Amino acid sequence: MLKNIITIIVCSTVLIGCTPTVKVQAPNEPININLNVKIDHEINIKVDKALDNIINKSGLY
Template sequence: MKITSRPLLAAILGTSLLSGCVPRIEVAAPKDPITINMNVKIEHEIRIKVDKDVENLLKNRSDLF
């Protein structure tokens, strides 16, 4: 049984090339602080619909609320 060195050489060369392609990830804190500018304008409108009976009751008995 004769073993040729070509497949062995190809395997060694292939693994050495693939091991050189390892990605590098670096996590570092920023030098300046992070600032968040939020300009928010909140408007709301509340509408209450009541029956005429309830409306009359509220007019007549203003001491309820």
């Protein structure tokens, strides 16, 4: 009986000593995010012939 109690006490002290530690700290170097983005776009406009004539006459092109 005494041996079981001593075993429980020893095991509990060993388990208490093994608690995980979490450290949160800022990095020594700055964080670099490299964004190489290429944007290409193409706009296609289809205009009716009658509307095209109106636009050309009014000078809106």
